[in-house]
Amino acid sequence: MNKILWYCLAALPLHHLLLTSVYGFRVHPITGKYAFHSGVDLRARRDTVYAVLDGVVTDAGYDRLSGIYIRLDHGDFQSSYGHLSQILVIPGDSVAAGDVIAISGSTGRSTGEHLHFSVAFHHISIDPLKFLLDIQKLNQQHKEIKQ
8 A cells, every 4th residue: 555545544643733742852841850752742631532543452551651541553553642531442442543542631640631642663663743744744635636
């Protein structure tokens, strides 16, 4: 499947994207330590969270850092959604791009309501912002082609 077609089958994790923390090394807002941030933080106030690609729910639960979280496997890609207030899927569920999977929140080690979103390619962390920007750009191109 070519890249454009593949990305047109993708969705954004939130209706509106407002970046509040980037991928990579940063000073952690709670610990004050310089550490790697494996995802991006997106502003979200009890917002609906969507699966970015077709996939399967591999894990959903709670841990002290991510709070309530969901992990999805999309074959080559894996995505993770953290600090949720509510999970709407269970492990083993199949999801399609754009399916509602959760409600954002501020659980775990968090300074306020947001969505922590991370992406891996073959289980190696990649910058989710580049991934999201590609989805937005290619979905827009797809809309223009359809018109």
